[in-house]
Amino acid sequence: MKKCVMCGHRGLQRRTEQLDFGNVAVVEGVVYTCPKCDERYEAFKKVEELSRTVAHHIARRVERLNQAEIRFLRKYLGYSSKSFAQFLDMTPETISRWESTTSPKQMRLSTEKLLRYMALNERPVSDYGLDKAGSSSKASTLPRFRERKGMWVAA
Numbered sequence: 001m002k003k004c005v006m007c008g009h010r011g012l013q014r015r016t017e018q019l020d021f022g023n024v025a026v027v028e029g030v031v032y033t034c035p036k037c038d039e040r041y042e043a044f045k046k047v048e049e050l051s052r053t054v055a056h057h058i059a060r061r062v063e064r065l066n067q068a069e070i071r072f073l074r075k076y077l078g079y080s081s082k083s084f085a086q087f088l089d090m091t092p093e094t095i096s097r098w099e100s101t102t103s104p105k106q107m108r109l110s111t112e113k114l115l116r117y118m119a120l121n122e123r124p125v126s127d128y129g130l131d132k133a134g135s136s137s138k139a140s141t142l143p144r145f146r147e148r149k150g151m152w153v154a155a
């Protein structure tokens with residue numbers, strides 16, 4: 001970064017600071033400041049990699065998740081409040097209560113474990129078709145499999 005977006009001044013000052021990352025971690029990052037208008041520019045490098053590192057760290061912690069951590073993991077997984085509520089078969093109000101700083105409601109431990117597992121898993125849940133699980137109550141016929149080139153495949 002060379003030029004201030006706000007005032008056009010060239011010659012921003014670069015320094016390293018402890019930055020707040022999504023209210024769930026402190027990250028050592030580069031900050032550019034404009035000596036003319038005092039504008040600040042925080043630059044997180046490799047944000048996706050950083051998000052994954054932070055998400056995995058949170059998911060493996062012994063302590064129960066707090067509101068900010070639940071929110072961070074939900075967003076890390078790419079869910080909006082609404083789509084996460086749909087996926088978990090819960091109301092959007094329940095999701096908001098988990099993430100509320102004013103009147104929080106504790107997430108059930110079983111749901112918290114699922115959220116942690118999802119965050120630690122490299123493949124998004126949609127890859128398994130779990131988004132649609134339970135959407136039909138119709139009894140299906142038994143699935144059929146056969147061996148093909150040494151692999152068991154759906155027939």
Ligand SMILES: [Zn+2]
Pocket residue numbers: 004005006007008009034035036037038039
């Ligand atoms: Zn400036």
